[in-house]
Amino acid sequence: MPVITCIEDLKRLHKARTPKMFYDYAESGSYTEQTFHENTTDFAKIKLRQKVAVDMSNRSTATDIIGFPATMPVALAPVGLTGMQHADGEILAARAAEKFGVPFCLSTMSICSIEDVAENTTKPFMFQLYVMKDQEFLASIIERAKQANCSALVLTLDLQILGQRHKDMKNGLSAPPKFTLPTLLDLATRWRWGIGMMQTKRRHFGNIVGHAKGVGDTSSLSSWTAEQFDERLDWDKIAKIRDMWGGKLILKGILDPDDARIAADFGADAIIVSNHGGRQLDGALSSIRMLPHIVEAVGDRIEVQMDSGIRSGQDVLKALALGAHSTWIGRAFIHGLGAMGEVGVTRALEVIHKELDTTMALCGERNVKDLGRQNLLLPEGFLTEYGA
Numbered sequence: 001m002p003v004i005t006c007i008e009d010l011k012r013l014h015k016a017r018t019p020k021m022f023y024d025y026a027e028s029g030s031y032t033e034q035t036f037h038e039n040t041t042d043f044a045k046i047k048l049r050q051k052v053a054v055d056m057s058n059r060s061t062a063t064d065i066i067g068f069p070a071t072m073p074v075a076l077a078p079v080g081l082t083g084m085q086h087a088d089g090e091i092l093a094a095r096a097a098e099k100f101g102v103p104f105c106l107s108t109m110s111i112c113s114i115e116d117v118a119e120n121t122t123k124p125f126m127f128q129l130y131v132m133k134d135q136e137f138l139a140s141i142i143e144r145a146k147q148a149n150c151s152a153l154v155l156t157l158d159l160q161i162l163g164q165r166h167k168d169m170k171n172g173l174s175a176p177p178k179f180t181l182p183t184l185l186d187l188a189t190r191w192r193w194g195i196g197m198m199q200t201k202r203r204h205f206g207n208i209v210g211h212a213k214g215v216g217d218t219s220s221l222s223s224w225t226a227e228q229f230d231e232r233l234d235w236d237k238i239a240k241i242r243d244m245w246g247g248k249l250i251l252k253g254i255l256d257p258d259d260a261r262i263a264a265d266f267g268a269d270a271i272i273v274s275n276h277g278g279r280q281l282d283g284a285l286s287s288i289r290m291l292p293h294i295v296e297a298v299g300d301r302i303e304v305q306m307d308s309g310i311r312s313g314q315d316v317l318k319a320l321a322l323g324a325h326s327t328w329i330g331r332a333f334i335h336g337l338g339a340m341g342e343v344g345v346t347r348a349l350e351v352i353h354k355e356l357d358t359t360m361a362l363c364g365e366r367n368v369k370d371l372g373r374q375n376l377l378l379p380e381g382f383l384t385e386y387g388a
């Protein structure tokens with residue numbers, strides 16, 4: 001097994017082992033990719049305060065995320081087509097998460113279905129919902145998540161219309177891939193991926209194909225999804241979904257303090273400060289820059305979680321110190337999955353956990369719950385430059 005010391009190592013292997021169209025699908029943002037890049041470069045602008053001669057024994061990274069215990073304040077974010085990064089990807093990632101003791105969230109646009117993941121795991125996982133126009137499908141997918149005993153519904157609010165990702169169009173992204181000459185040439189060098197895919201039956205959008213009316217194959221699927229995202233989604237519809245679900249609810253994609261206030265008044269269990277990993281509104285501010293403004297607006301009224309740009313335990317620490325209760329990772333675990341399947345996801349979690357623990361100690365803290373602004377040095381204007 002190669003020596004993996006950081007998420008960047010997993011990223012390199014992911015690139016080498018996974019078909020270009022799926023690696024590119026993960027490693028891209030919308031349009032100019034400005035927000036995608038700033039999600040990570042803004043983390044790098046935040047510096048840490050070193051503290052010495054403080055007792056650093058008996059450290060703890062344990063926390064609870066909407067009331068569920070977790071070994072660290074990190075969850076695996078919903079990622080569409082995870083089962084195309086590696087055969088049976090959603091099941092493998094969910095298993096790695098449950099063994100590590102952190103939450104896993106299954107995307108609506110997953111390859112393995114809700115039922116499939118439930119059958120192949122032992123602990124409840126969260127389910128992420130995209131709101132579709134087809135009311136029958138919407139009701140049935142919520143019911144299926146209930147039947148599978150999902151622990152929370154993560155309602156994504158920032159993708160009712162799709163931000164364009166140039167690479168996906170140029171690569172002709174589809175699941176499963178269409179066998180064009182460039183795709184075949186590319187696949188010839190990714191034999192591990194190909195063998196895995198030949199051995200699994202899970203190669204289509206498992207939550208949708210066979211469940212939504214008029215979607216029997218992948219060619220009808222792309223037009224169905226493009227038409228199906230409900231552009232009329234508003235707070236009234238969100239309230240209806242909350243009532244249909246009846247369980248714990250997390251609102252994902254909040255990036256503005258006013259929206260955060262509405263979400264807190266609405267009474268969800270948590271919000272995720274997120275710009276969808278820079279894949280939607282290109283030109284939006286990075287999540288880590290918006291986070292402190294949102295915490296200031298609603299911090300004590302609702303659990304504030306964040307994602308977008310986290311590639312290390314240091315990044316997790318910075319988000320917690322700026323007021324996030326917990327964080328989510330997308331690409332960081334997808335790189336692990338594409339590199340080495342379940343072992344790779346476990347490795348990604350181990351890397352981030354170790355970095356978080358060591359960095360916390362060097363900052364003179366012993367418990368993730370004690371992290372705060374005292375641990376950070378922010379560049380001048382970091383909080384005020386854009387007047388958020």
Ligand SMILES: Cc1cc2nc3c(=O)[nH]c(=O)nc-3n(C[C@H](O)[C@H](O)[C@H](O)COP(=O)(O)O)c2cc1C
Pocket residue numbers: 025026027039077078079080107108109128156252274275276277278279307308309310328329330331332
């Ligand atoms: C390849 C990819 C697919 C994604 N698919 C979904 C999805 O189906 N549903 C969703 O709510 N978010 C989706 N996201 C967004 C993630 O849940 C998360 O917000 C984002 O990855 C966080 O940024 P990071 O990748 O920099 O950690 C996706 C992200 C990526 C990279």
